[in-house]
Amino acid sequence: MVEAFPEVDINTIARSVTRDVFKIGDSAEIEVYDVDSLSSTYIVDRAGNITFPLIGTIQVAGLNTTELQQRLTQRYGQEYLRNPSINVKIESQPLGRVVVDGAVNKPIVFEVSEIISLSEAIAQAEGLDQTSTTGNSVFIVRSINGERKVREVNLKDIRRFGAEDPQIIPNDVIFVQDSAGRVAFREFLRTVPLLNTAVIFASRN
Incomplete structure (x- = not known):
């Protein structure tokens, strides 16, 4: 029997399981206002990436919903959409x-x-x-x-x-x-x- 566990890096564990931060296997629900063809649910793959229509692959694992929303808005707004309105939700596994x-x-x-x-x-x-x-x-x-x-x-x-x-x-x-x-x-x-x-x-x- 031991009185205490060896020290655990709780901060690292906490970051990996925070509900607002994507990790491998999580689902990203993306809603692009007035563009149904781009609105869908995407799974973070084993490499931590999601491949989105038109703009390609983005490293998503480790990003929170606001950060991913900003990246999508920037990438889609550069070439494909004018002032895109994008909402991002996470479903943690x-x-x-x-x-x-x-x-x-x-x-x-x-x-x-x-x-x-x-x-x-x-x-x-x-x-x-x-x-x-x-x-x-x-x-x-x-x-x-x-x-x-x-x-x-x-x-x-x-x-x-x-x-x-x-x-x-x-x-x-x-x-x-x-x-x-x-x-x-x-x-x-x-x-x-x-x-x-x-x-x-x-x-x-």
Whole structure:
């Protein structure tokens, strides 16, 4: 058991999952006012690009919606359209799943496309059930460089004393300890040797 994870570059993760910034696999919904032939939904390809009619390929991954709108307006306005009015929307694809299990009202697997807090993840499982321990010990399981690591967090410290509310990233597994003690968590880890969210959820049902 470890008390804390090795340092993670949270800023890099946050940039990659910000809802307003395009990444590979996201959809860009482009509306060119009064030009139906150019208005469509485009997928960011594996190289991070989208090939648009007339103007060709633009590197889109890493741009936000405003930046892409500006580039499209400039490119189309240079040769093809006079004062184009272009609107850009993004539909982000999930980066992974989070599992919440143990002493919660509704064990759940849900997809995330951004970083959330531990408290938000537990809220997705409709909060703690009546079997949770007085101290509300929670274990966060994360794969780091191919190795499974575990961090123990006390929810009481977060809720009553303002301790850090840990950030949860895609593919984390959260286990809330119940009154049976640590044996239940050890059994949970034993039955689920790999951090595969589909297998984890199946094993708990």
